[in-house]
Amino acid sequence: MTQVGEGQDADETTPPLMTFGAPTAGEVLAERYELVEHINNDSAGRLVWRGVDVVLRRPVAVVLRYPGGDSATEMLQAAVAASRVIHPNLVGVYDAIDEADRAYVVREWVDGQSLRELVSDGPLDAARATAVGNAVASALAAVHATGMVHGNVHPGTVMISDDGRVVLADARTDGADSQDSDVRAVGGILYFGMTGYWPHAEVPLRGAQAGHGRAAIPDAVRDADGGLAAPRQVRAGVPAYLDDLTMDLVDATIAPPPSDVLAAELARLDVPAEDEYLDSSGPLRFAAETGEEPSPLAAAGGRKVALGVAGLLAVALVGLLVGITTLGGDDPGPQANPVAAPSSAAPGGEDTPAAPVVRNLKIADARIIDPDSRDRAEVRDADKVHDGDQDEGWSTQTYRGAGNFGNYKRGMGVWIDLGAEHTVKSVQVNLTDRGASAELLHGTIDAPSSNAGDDQILTAYQKSRIGQPFEDHDGTTMTFNGFDADKKYRYLLFWLTELPPTDGGFKIGVQEITVQGS
Structure with missing residues (x-):
């Protein structure tokens, strides 16, 4: 469960309550952060509270762990590192305090839901999944530019506010992750957004939005040898270019591109609806013009997914010629995208039936x-x-x-x-x-x-x-x-x-x- 509801101002006439150990509603931490409502406990044993900064009178999220000291060192170090990076797609970190009996991190409160909760109502269409992936990749590019690693990218830490802003929360720094693993996780975000399944079965879900106990995200569909089913095999309506990009990102045998290169590629695909180069009613949206340089992913040495601009425009033009229709809703039918489920004329004049939606x-x-x-x-x-x-x-x-x-x-x-x-x-x-x-x-x-x-x-x-x-x-x-x-x-x-x-x-x-x- 992620943050829900509106923040509230503290009653300035209420005296602070100073206790140690388990928190209670109404308690004020560090003479400043009032605890209002317990939201959940994450899989690492941390408590997530909705609170109020009584000084600046703004809602905050308080991620608390007790006891503090050595057991909370990793959480506090990650928070301090994250506070140094300011980016519109990163949750702001305001404070990190160790009181020995307990430790807590105070960060931005986001009214909305996690990607995990959003997709529980049905997979996203290709355009929206691309927009979410672009936001996450952009946030990672800012983190990686400082030499740091986020280390906790999954559908529970990707949050979508009520006004549509996509932010990445709850970094961790236990040394087991790398910038490459961050980038591969973006492929997991794209895969999950389009299918509702998580392709990185070996990666445990952690962080303050991971949920309770065994409430793990369902593993992706696999064959008898453990091979991952591509998004287009799971549901219709996934464009071939996005399917290939996603599968290459989650493939451990292929070196991922740098996060800034991936962000640039996804930004090129995630253009405003009023973009003049392609009718906004179609699900394939590109910002490139004929004659531009090849895709930065292609220059970085990617394989089939590293499409140049000319190749991307070719896909777009084919889509226009056959009449791309609006990709409606989060669960398109088999005819929603001609790239994923074409209806071709058979020699006898009859249409070939589209593959059934899994x-x-x-x-x-x-x-x-x-x-x-x-x-x-x-x-x-x-x-x-x-x-x-x-x-x-x-x-x-x-x-x-x-x-x-x-x-x-x-x-x-x-x-x-x-x-x-x-x-x-x-x-x-x-x-x-x-x-x-x-x-x-x-x-x-x-x-x-x-x-x-x-x-x-x-x-x-x-x-x-x-x-x-x-x-x-x-x-x-x-x-x-x-x-x-x-x-x-x-x-x-x-x-x-x-x-x-x-x-x-x-x-x-x-x-x-x-x-x-x-």
């Missing part, structure tokens, strides 16, 4: 399958695996052994009913811990929720596995992609066979299951 499918029902249970105590809370809240889910009990649930059960699983037959692209399962073994099965029968009914489902479904099973999986996300494009699916079974070790035994929790298809 989307999250609604799970109509879910049930815990436990054929070897004695008391059916673990079949509750199945609805929590598809409620959209990754802070809650279903969990097994604690067992004494890993394999076959301590040799007590063949396994347990989550049965899913999509409500009707669908073409399925992938199934993503978010778990609480690493080290589990599981597989995805499918079938055509339903049965009552009982030991006998569960056994009937397991017996029937075991003949039909989707893709390859995961053995002692080293991550907390399992993605199954081996679906037959010519088949329709309604009933799926996520089947656990081995539990990871936890304190005092072996157990696992399933926080959320996401099914993508059409």
Whole structure:
């Protein structure tokens, strides 16, 4: 959750309250910053408060950690470094104080929401995603010009104010990041903006906007070998040039361009709507004229994405010739962009149908399958695996052994009913811990929720596995992609066979299951 609501002025007649440790509403820090409302706790254990600077009478955000001292050194150092860089796309840092019992950073309050929250209502169109990426790249260029690294670029730290301003917040400096990793994260921002999925699965979400506990951003769709699906494979309407740029930025095998070069390239694509070089009603907007120098990304040595100005204009002109229509809303249909989903005439005169749009499918029902249970105590809370809240889910009990649930059960699983037959692209399962073994099965029968009914489902479904099973999986996300494009699916079974070790035994929790298809 990001900052919401309006700031308020402090009551000057209220005396300051000086306490230490856990903060309380109404308390005044450093005789200046009144705490008004607790907003959230981030994944690093810091508390985010909405506050008021009672001296300048302006709203502020207070990021607080207790105790202070050594445990807060990194937070304070990052804040001091960030305060030296002034840029319209960076959140302003006003103060950084260590009181030993606690430490806190006071920064600009932004009325609005994070990119993460914005995209939860649906992916952005290409133009808006480009504008957000341009703002982030510009902010990073200012940071990198000083020799520093931001180190915390993700959809939770990219904030969009109510007036449309895009700002980057909550830098960190733990030495594990580089300017290159900052630039790659811009590719992640573009990817997330257009698809709603985060391509950097290995990068944990941190910072004051990261959210609570396990509420991680869904990992991107991947094939059986872990290969990343391109944005155009996830949804229609993504222009080829932006798809290529995004994929090259997130590709760890390709050296990224400097942040100022990337900012210049994105600025060239993100031009005002009244730009005279291309009709503003189209989704492709470029600022270049014929005869300009090649794209700075091309000069920097990028591969297919480093398009020169002439190439970009060629794409724009083709779009105009075929009649680019307005890219409406955040979820364009398959015909919204001729670059992504063309309709071409077949030899017989008929139009070739556009590819179906891949989307999250609604799970109509879910049930815990436990054929070897004695008391059916673990079949509750199945609805929590598809409620959209990754802070809650279903969990097994604690067992004494890993394999076959301590040799007590063949396994347990989550049965899913999509409500009707669908073409399925992938199934993503978010778990609480690493080290589990599981597989995805499918079938055509339903049965009552009982030991006998569960056994009937397991017996029937075991003949039909989707893709390859995961053995002692080293991550907390399992993605199954081996679906037959010519088949329709309604009933799926996520089947656990081995539990990871936890304190005092072996157990696992399933926080959320996401099914993508059409």
